[in-house]
Amino acid sequence: MRKGTLKGSLDLFPLVTEMAGIAVWEYDFVAGHMLRSENHDKLYGLPWQSRWTADIFYNATHPDDLPHAQACIQASMAPGGPDDYAFDFRVKWPDGSLHWLWVKGRIVRRTESGEGTMIRGVLIDITPRKEAEARVQRLTQLYAALSQC
Secondary structure, three states: OOOOOHHHHHHHHHHHHHHHOEEEEEEEOOOOEEEEOOOOHHHHOOOOOOOOOHHHHHHHEOOOOHHHHHHHHHHHHOOOOOOEEEEEEEEEOOOOOEEEEEEEEEEEEEOOOOOEEEEEEEEEEOHHHHHHHHHHHHHHHHHHHHHHO
């Protein structure tokens, strides 16, 4: 097997992340700037945004999931907070459809007082898994009801 090059690996990165339904990102709270893979915005059902802002995230996140998402991020950013967080959440695409995403973030930079200033993470489309779980739950309920007859 021939050894690859770093450039070759970087050339594959957009293809691999898109095919796997995984986006990577980095948010600098001090600069208010987010770097992200090319497929990140697609996971929200959006075309590429010239600048990703917290408002885009807030508007796309299902209102029932937003408080939990904000609490996880804020707890991690707080002095003494955990470096890692992860949660599932729903996003509403512009066409009205709901999709499930899983995010895992890691605080990679903190101030001297311990407040998080930079997060890096991954975002994964878990819609197929959530749909399968819902089907299993419906079938389990159906079988339970049938067994009582």
